[in-house]
Amino acid sequence: MDIVIKLSQFLLSLSLLIILHELGHFIPAKLFKTRVEKFYLFFDVKFSLFKKQIGETVYGIGWLPLGGYVKISGMIDESMDKEQMALPPQPWEFRSKPAWQRLIIMLGGVTVNFILAFIIYIGMAFAYGDTYIANADLKDGVWIENPLMLKLGFKTGDKLIALDGQKIEKLNNDIGENIVMSKEILIERNGKQQVINIPTDVIDQLSKHEKSPLIIARMPFVVASVTEESPNKNLKAKDLFLSLNGEKIKYFDEARAILEKNKNKTIKAVVLRDFKETPITLKVSADGKLGVQPGELEIKELEKLGYYKITTREYSFAESIPVGLQKGKDKLFGYGRQLKMIFNPETKAYKQVGGFAAIYNIFPSSWSWEVFWSITAILSIMLGVMNLLPIPALDGGHVMFLLYEIISGKKPSDKFLENAQMVGFVLLIALLLFANGNDIYKAIVK
Structure with missing residues (x-):
């Protein structure tokens, strides 16, 4: 069941991000009267799970969940459709449009990714507020x-x-x-x-x-459950320790230090049980244990017992806008710092780059919409930033050549773009193999 929940969150998040990213290309392409031949969620290598043609566009779902794409007529992309490019340019083709229109089409996907992340953070601020110590x-x-x-x-x-x-x-x-x-x-x-x-x-x-x-x-020492082999059957779930061996304690780390000093001894203790102080006698094992599973208290319980003052901020919709925008900005710059570390060999952070398995493992095994949206927002930022990298075959590569064309007034030849696309595709495959290879290596080492 845990696998089903994790996989469901992973596929839902991935599908949402891919569809919206590709819509970011699709919508401006249609606005500029550019023909879009295919709009696909996932890749349809050899065959599709579903496809339907509406107008001039085939909409479908592929079987390989490694991304998605829109195939725009007259554009040198991963399809490498050389036959189409060998024909004279047509008015509805990407290559026939002004450079500024092509630039907007190419920037559409990452723009949607960034907008989506900010919208999610605004929505989360409004729906969940902010709780912290x-x-x-x-x-x-x-x-x-x-x-x-x-x-x-x-x-x-x-x-x-x-x-x-x-x-x-x-x-x-x-x-x-x-x-x-x-x-x-x-x-x-x-x-x-x-x-x-x-x-x-x-x-x-x-x-x-x-x-x-x-x-x-720092957390108090609370009993979650008593083990079957425990010599201290007089303990009960939710008992909270107030003292051990005559020493007052407030936190679990203090309790552990006292137990370490009293191995193989019988000691006196006081626990809070049903909000009453209850004296109790305990046997400490040879390894300094009591035979219990430590537990945790809810934030509200910690506040009620006087451990912490929990600050909860609720925001109106108007207030949530600047809060969400700031959160999005912090996450965007934070991911930028992460990329900087990854590309710096001294940090060795590149060893921790992960692929689809790493993304899958980010999702929890229990469903939480708050966690789901939080992960989806940061993945949207990651997708946007990665697509902006100036690598041919990514949106950033196309943007790089379009900016060159706009600034210099010279359009790179189709042959040059085809070769660049091939180099970029090889680089992209290498990055995917490296990231997913890291996942496999970690799984084997574990």
Whole structure:
């Protein structure tokens, strides 16, 4: 069932992005009276799952879900239709249109991708608002469990002050991404500030360590369930520990440290059960465990118990517009920084480039519209940016040659464009093989 949910989200998101991207080419082409021969979701190598001709255009669904396309008459594209290009230009063909019209047609797809991302972020701000913990409210610092973060010198209880000189205002889902994109982080430890430098190859190092959140808010020690072999059957689900061995505790990391010191001992404890303080006697195992599965509390429960003040912002539709636009801008520039790291050999970030399997694995195994739209928005930005790369066979390659034509007044020959398209196609295949090869390699290594 989990696979079905993940696959459904993956295909729905991918289909939506492809259709809207191709519509971005299709609509201006039709407006400029350019013939569109085919409009396809997925590739129809040898055969189609579905196709129907309406007017001059064949609409269809291919069997290979690696993208989609529109075939525009008189355009040198991946179809490499040399027979058509050998004939005299026709008024309805792409090559017969003014350069500025061809430029608009080629920029249509990425324009739609960027607009879609901003619309999604605006819609999410309006529908879901913004829930976070203000960084200033993390009086006891954050919880550090990630092996690499510990290796870099971070400790549980550290207070994060700034990333590359920019003050951290709130703890939210973007904090991990912002950390790996930073060069230095200002923290406060035991009342003193210090700087921790982030290595250039942090992304590559992260891949070699156990995957866990880089930074999370410190959480109380709550029992989710008691294991069958546990010697502490007097514990119950949802028990919240207030003290262990006479020492008051507030967070799970404090409890773990006390249990480590009391291996193979019987200790006294106090738990909060049904909002009442309940004394209890516990046996600690040889490995410092109690035989329970730790659990988590809902954000509202944490707030009710006085752990954190949760800030929730709701936005009117008018207010959600600037909020969504800023979110889209941050994500767009953030992805630009990621690409910069990927193309910098020193970061070794290229090793983490993934293909379709990596995208599939981004989606959760349970359905959440908020998560779905959030992932779709960032994928839309990624699709737009990648298509703008000046590689022949991508929209950016066509745009590069069109800009040359507009500036110089000279149109590249069809032969040159055909050769460039072939080179670009080879480069594109190489990139796809590299990205998806990384997925296969990671799967084998795991």
